[in-house]
Amino acid sequence: MLAVHFGAGNIGRGFIGALLYEAKYRTIFVDVNQEVIDRLNKENQYEVILAGATKKKQVVKQVSGINSVTNPVDVVAAIEKADIVTTAVGPTILKVIAKLIATGLEARVAKNAQPLNIIACENMLGGSTLLKEEVLSHVTEEIKHTIEQYVGFPDAAVDRIVPNQVNDDRLQVAVEPYYEWVVEKPALKGKTPVIDGVTYVEDLKPYIERKLFTVNTGHAVPAYIGHQKGYPTIYEAMQDEEIQAIIDGALQESGEALIQFYGFNRHEHAAYRSKIIERFKNPHISDEVTRVGRGPIRKLGARDRLIRPAILYMEQTGKIPSYLVKTIAAALTYGNIQDEEAVNLQVLVNKEGYANALQIVAELSAEHPLVDAVIKEINK
Numbered sequence: 282m283l284a285v286h287f288g289a290g291n292i293g294r295g296f297i298g299a300l301l302y303e304a305k306y307r308t309i310f311v312d313v314n315q316e317v318i319d320r321l322n323k324e325n326q327y328e329v330i331l332a333g334a335t336k337k338k339q340v341v342k343q344v345s346g347i348n349s350v351t352n353p354v355d356v357v358a359a360i361e362k363a364d365i366v367t368t369a370v371g372p373t374i375l376k377v378i379a380k381l382i383a384t385g386l387e388a389r390v391a392k393n394a395q396p397l398n399i400i401a402c403e404n405m406l407g408g409s410t411l412l413k414e415e416v417l418s419h420v421t422e423e424i425k426h427t428i429e430q431y432v433g434f435p436d437a438a439v440d441r442i443v444p445n446q447v448n449d450d451r452l453q454v455a456v457e458p459y460y461e462w463v464v465e466k467p468a469l470k471g472k473t474p475v476i477d478g479v480t481y482v483e484d485l486k487p488y489i490e491r492k493l494f495t496v497n498t499g500h501a502v503p504a505y506i507g508h509q510k511g512y513p514t515i516y517e518a519m520q521d522e523e524i525q526a527i528i529d530g531a532l533q534e535s536g537e538a539l540i541q542f543y544g545f546n547r548h549e550h551a552a553y554r555s556k557i558i559e560r561f562k563n564p565h566i567s568d569e570v571t572r573v574g575r576g577p578i579r580k581l582g583a584r585d586r587l588i589r590p591a592i593l594y595m596e597q598t599g600k601i602p603s604y605l606v607k608t609i610a611a612a613l614t615y616g617n618i619q620d621e622e623a624v625n626l627q628v629l630v631n632k633e634g635y636a637n638a639l640q641i642v643a644e645l646s647a648e649h650p651l652v653d654a655v656i657k658e659i660n661k
């Protein structure tokens with residue numbers, strides 16, 4: 282069976298590629314990084330190291346690569362034959378890859394009207410749904426109808442911490458042992474793909490919101506507050522007692538919102554939260570705060586890990602969150618000249634001031650009490 286995966290980066294190689302191989306797929310990685318493509322085509326395999334005490338090694342075989350910029354024709358041919366298409370490119374890149382996927386699907390439905398599922402494995406709500414909209418915007422009405430009939434775009438939630446890699450071997454990737462991949466079942470077309478480690482659910486929304494507003498909300502605390510305090514890695518930031526208290530508080534707040542909104546079991550949620558905090562303290566992983574804090578404009582978006590749980594908390598409890606507000610304030614003041622979004626955010630702040638900048642990126646009204654709370658926190 283053939284898988285076409287867009288994005289041969291950390292999560293692409295370290296998680297999706299590894300599970301696809303175990304499920305007996307041959308995977309073609311599509312990327313724009315020629316060095317990675319060349320290595321994939323030379324080695325046709327790579328190693329995944331489970332970053333725990335034993336450093337267990339998994340060899341992922343039957344892999345190759347295509348550069349989508351220099352060789353789009355081969356990507357189209359691969360999509361024609363694919364049994365599954367997945368992505369892990371980053372939420373902002375979905376729009377970029379949509380045109381090529383649309384061309385691939387046009388060619389496919391003309392020759393091979395077999396069902397296909399395209400699963401975006403990105404940290405966002407509705408990633409595959411967004412990709413579907415973008416893909417359909419590039420095709421004619423007639424093709425649109427056929428694609429809607431044969432091609433499923435199930436949304437998904439993926440969870441595994443895969444830091445930036447510093448190995449001599451360019452393809453080797455160190456990952457935390459834990460993983461979770463949840464896929465929305467009703468949107469599938471044709472046979473349900475059999476992939477060990479994938480959980481199919483009827484309604485993805487509670488799973489993705491619980492993941493984003495616990496794992497990613499929690500992760501944002503050592504990233505933004507840790508950066509403020511000068512820590513280079515999540516592990517180092519997690520040793521700081523003040524950061525430990527803020528992460529506990531932020532996850533109590535997002536947890537309360539999730540429990541009240543979705544009816545999650547309080548004890549089970551407390552266990553989920555503790556497990557996540559332990560994952561951030563994994564001494565076998567060195568994860569830079571700048572990776573976890575990357576893209577602060579995206580992370581301050583209305584539906585993302587900071588603003589949405591804060592608003593949900595206010596709606597459910599009638600109170601203003603304290604710890605989420607601290608983290609939002611740290612994200613809004615986050616400066617990093619290596620990160621394009623961080624630079625653009627600070628340009629916006631300099632032009633508009635903190636309150637207006639927050640209103641713009643988080644789509645909040647001037648009167649929203651969260652704006653006032655964040656500004657008070659920054660002024661402190």
Ligand SMILES: NC(=O)c1ccc[n+]([C@@H]2O[C@H](COP(=O)([O-])OP(=O)(O)OC[C@H]3O[C@@H](n4cnc5c(N)ncnc54)[C@H](O)[C@@H]3O)[C@@H](O)[C@H]2O)c1
Pocket residue numbers: 287288289290291292293311312313314349369370371372374377378402403404439440441442443444
């Ligand atoms: N790393 C993690 O811990 C983790 C965990 C869960 C989810 N995610 C999500 O997975 C996605 C990818 O994250 P990552 O950490 O692997 O990032 P990454 O930067 O390591 O990988 C992204 C890959 O996409 C490639 N890419 C960029 N533009 C492309 C294009 N136009 N066509 C094809 N490939 C292109 C890049 O070259 C890179 O290899 C993000 O949405 C992220 O939120 C990451």
Ligand SMILES: O=P(O)(O)OC[C@@H](O)[C@@H](O)[C@H](O)[C@H](O)CO
Pocket residue numbers: 404439440441442443496497500501572573574575576
């Ligand atoms: O990938 P981002 O930029 O949305 O978020 C950074 C990290 O929080 C994230 O990559 C986590 O490591 C991952 O979501 C764990 O499953």
